[in-house]
Every structure is written in C-alpha cells, then in structure tokens.
Amino acid sequence: MSRTVAIFRRLDSTTGDFDNLSNNERLEEPDPSVVSVDPGSDETVVCQQHVVFSSTFRVPAFYFTLCNSGGAPLPLPDIVKSSLFKSIACDDGFEVSSYAISLPTSTFPLLSHGDHPTLGSPCWYFHPCETSAALKELLAEVKEDDWDETATLVRQLELWFMVLCSVVNL
Incomplete structure (x- = not known):
C-alpha cells in the first residue's frame, strides 16, 4: 500500500498542536496530483x-x-x-538524533532511517520489533471465537492502523 500526500512543515521553532484544530481547520487529504505552498507560516512538503x-x-x-x-x-x-x-508523539522522554528517535531504555530505535525493503530507496520507518507483541495483546482483547483466519488478519491490520494513528496523522 502506498500514497503520496501534501502535509505541512512548521517553519518556526515550535512543533505546533495539530491535534487541537477545529473541524473547519483540520487538514484535508489533498489531491496527490496537486501540491501547493501555503504562504503563511507553514510550508507544504510531499510525503510518500x-x-x-x-x-x-x-x-x-x-x-x-x-x-x-x-x-x-x-x-x-x-x-x-x-x-x-501528532504533537504528543515526540515528548521530552525521547532521544532524537539526526538518524533516529529512541527511548533511553530501548534496544531498537522507534523511528529509524534505512532502505525501503522493496524500492531500495532511503526512507524513515517505525521499527517493527515490538509490533507483534503489541498486536497480539490487543487482538486477545477483541478476538471473537467465530473469527476465521481472514477475519483475524483483517482485525490485526485494523489494530495496527489504530496503533500507528496514535502517533501519525493519517
């Protein structure tokens, strides 16, 4: 799955609070073929x-x-x-370097830089090492006895998107 969208990059030193925008101010998903620059305090950037x-x-x-x-x-x-x-995603407890975001006690960084596994191009990615354990725990809370393998996999993907959306504005 892939998509290209336009998002905003703050030009000042504050991170901004995009979670508290009113419904009229929320960022709409733009047409991927049109990327315009906002003349205000934000710069539009392309996100693949x-x-x-x-x-x-x-x-x-x-x-x-x-x-x-x-x-x-x-x-x-x-x-x-x-x-x-999201504005709370990179709280004070995280260590931010030029190549990763980590928790001080973590073995692997939460956000890292590396090559895309199929495209081979440099990308940022959320390290998937703890994803399986988190999904297993969440799935145990919602799984129904009558779910077949397909239903379980669909719910697992939905849960993964829910966890991702707690940090990323999709």
Missing part, C-alpha cells in the same frame, strides 16, 4: 507513505519520506515538526 510487510518480524511496517518542494529530503528535526506526527 508505504505500508510494507516485514518478512523478518511478520507484521506491517510504516515507511515514509518527506521532501521539500525542490525534492530534497527533510532532516529528522524538521520531520518531527511536520503535521505527519
């Missing part, structure tokens, strides 16, 4: 998003790139300030 199955961890993984209007990729500090992330 991919959902890819991780063969190693056997779960979906979210890969993305953000590029300015000239096509140059944005550095991580600018990505964190974009409207792609």
Whole structure:
C-alpha cells in the first residue's frame, strides 16, 4: 500500500498542536496530483507513505519520506515538526538524533532511517520489533471465537492502523 500526500512543515521553532484544530481547520487529504505552498507560516512538503510487510518480524511496517518542494529530503528535526506526527508523539522522554528517535531504555530505535525493503530507496520507518507483541495483546482483547483466519488478519491490520494513528496523522 502506498500514497503520496501534501502535509505541512512548521517553519518556526515550535512543533505546533495539530491535534487541537477545529473541524473547519483540520487538514484535508489533498489531491496527490496537486501540491501547493501555503504562504503563511507553514510550508507544504510531499510525503510518500508505504505500508510494507516485514518478512523478518511478520507484521506491517510504516515507511515514509518527506521532501521539500525542490525534492530534497527533510532532516529528522524538521520531520518531527511536520503535521505527519501528532504533537504528543515526540515528548521530552525521547532521544532524537539526526538518524533516529529512541527511548533511553530501548534496544531498537522507534523511528529509524534505512532502505525501503522493496524500492531500495532511503526512507524513515517505525521499527517493527515490538509490533507483534503489541498486536497480539490487543487482538486477545477483541478476538471473537467465530473469527476465521481472514477475519483475524483483517482485525490485526485494523489494530495496527489504530496503533500507528496514535502517533501519525493519517
């Protein structure tokens, strides 16, 4: 699964609070063929998003790139300030470097930079190492006895999107 959307990058030093926008101010998903620049305090950037199955961890993984209007990729500090992330996503407890976002106690970074598994192009991605355990725990809470394998897989994907949307504005 993939899509290309236009999102906003804050040009000032604040991250902004995109979660508290009124219904009239919410960002609408733009037509992917049209990317315009807002003359206000935000710059529109192009975000390519991919959902890819991780063969190693056997779960979906979210890969993305953000590029300015000239096509140059944005550095991580600018990505964190974009409207792609919910304002609470990168709280003070996270360590942010130029190549990853991590929790101090975590073995693997939460957000890392690497090659897209099928395209081979550089992307940012949420590391899928803990995804399986989280989905198993959530699925145990909602699973019905009469679900077949297809119903279980569909619900697992829905739960994965719910978890992803707690951090990312999709």
